[in-house]
Amino acid sequence: MRLHGYFRSSAAWRVRIALNLKGLTAEHVFHHLRRGEQRAPDYLRCNPQGLLPALEVEDGAVLTQSLAIVEWLEETRPEPRLLPGTALERARIRAFAQAIACDVHPVQNLKVLARLREEGWPEEKVTGWARWVIQEGLEACEKLLGEGEGPFCFGATPTMADLCLIPQLGNAKRFGADISALTQIKAVAAACADHQAFIAAAPENQPDAE
Numbered sequence: 001m002r003l004h005g006y007f008r009s010s011a012a013w014r015v016r017i018a019l020n021l022k023g024l025t026a027e028h029v030f031h032h033l034r035r036g037e038q039r040a041p042d043y044l045r046c047n048p049q050g051l052l053p054a055l056e057v058e059d060g061a062v063l064t065q066s067l068a069i070v071e072w073l074e075e076t077r078p079e080p081r082l083l084p085g086t087a088l089e090r091a092r093i094r095a096f097a098q099a100i101a102c103d104v105h106p107v108q109n110l111k112v113l114a115r116l117r118e119e120g121w122p123e124e125k126v127t128g129w130a131r132w133v134i135q136e137g138l139e140a141c142e143k144l145l146g147e148g149e150g151p152f153c154f155g156a157t158p159t160m161a162d163l164c165l166i167p168q169l170g171n172a173k174r175f176g177a178d179i180s181a182l183t184q185i186k187a188v189a190a191a192c193a194d195h196q197a198f199i200a201a202a203p204e205n206q207p208d209a210e
Helices: 010-021 041-046 066-076 087-108 110-118 123-144 160-175 183-193 196-201
Strands: 002-005 027-030 054-056 062-064
Touching (some): 002 010, 010 066, 010 160, 160 183
Antiparallel strands (some): 054 062
C-alpha cells in the first residue's frame, strides 16, 4: 500500500492512525499542501479532487476520502475492530466521526481559509472563523459521547471516532479553541496520548514534519 499525505493533514492523520491500529504498514508519499503540491498533474491523475489522503492498494486501485479508506480497511482487515458492537453502537461511532469529518473539518481546512483570505478577510477574522467552527463542533461532540465508560470515545478500545477526534484536537490547539470545559474529550485525548498507534501517527513524528 502507498499512502499519499502530508504531516499536518487531518484527514491523512486519521488514516495513519487507522493503519497503525490495524498493524499495517504503507509506503508514505508526501505532498506539501501549502506549496500546492496536491494540485500537481501527477497527483491529480491519482486523485482528481486534489485532496489528501489517497491510498493506493495492492491491485492498483486508488481510494480517496479518509473515512472511505478507513471503512475499506475495516472490511478487508477486520481486526482489531474500528467499528465494534451492535448496529446501533456502530451507527453512533459513525455519527461522531462524521460530525467531525463532514461538518467541522471541511469548513475550517486550508482550502476554505485560503479562499476567505482571497476574499479579503483579515487574518484575525480568518483565524476567528476557524476557532469558532472547531469550538462549536467539539462542544457538540462532547454531548454525543454521552455517559460512556471510556477511556476512549466509545469504550475500552479506539474506534473510528477516536481517529477523527485526535487530529481535530490538533487543529483546535493550532487555532486556539478553548476545550477546557470538555472533560470527556480531554479524557479521551489523554488515553490516546499514551497509545502507540496515535503517538506514531502524530504530525511531529512524520518524516516530512517541519
